[in-house]
Amino acid sequence: MTTGYATVAIRWTARVWSVLSILTVLAFAIGEMAQGNGPRPTHQEWVGLALWPIGVCVGLAVAWLREELGGVVALGCLLGFYVWNVFRSGHLPRGPFFVLIAAPAVFFLIAGVLSRNHAPRPT
Numbered sequence: 001m002t003t004g005y006a007t008v009a010i011r012w013t014a015r016v017w018s019v020l021s022i023l024t025v026l027a028f029a030i031g032e033m034a035q036g037n038g039p040r041p042t043h044q045e046w047v048g049l050a051l052w053p054i055g056v057c058v059g060l061a062v063a064w065l066r067e068e069l070g071g072v073v074a075l076g077c078l079l080g081f082y083v084w085n086v087f088r089s090g091h092l093p094r095g096p097f098f099v100l101i102a103a104p105a106v107f108f109l110i111a112g113v114l115s116r117n118h119a120p121r122p123t
Contacts, residue, residue, distance in 0.1 A: 007114040014107030018060040021101045025053040044088065052081035056102045067112030074105035
């Protein structure tokens with residue numbers, strides 16, 4: 001497989017995975033809103049929600065247009081969420097789900113770097 005095909009495969013893997021990630025987050029959000037009987041998030045919890053899932057999903061959406069920027073936003077928000085959670089609760093979130101939802105960001109970054117490195121150069 002040449003580098004061009006690899007880049008396209010990585011890019012479309014990231015895109016499909018990002019759509020599945022965003023749809024999964026939306027399904028959970030809609031399910032929570034439909035129940036409507038839980039407590040409202042506190043101001044401190046809104047910080048966490050702004051980082052994950054909102055910030056991660058925004059980063060994944062931006063990555064469709066600007067792969068590297070969106071990848072950095074999504075991974076930065078994921079990292080920020082982990083740091084926020086350690087300060088808030090004293091431990092990291094459990095389970096792989098936070099990382100799996102944000103994982104397409106890594107593929108977007110790889111595709112962006114490969115595209116930039118193999119773009120035709122002006123003469």
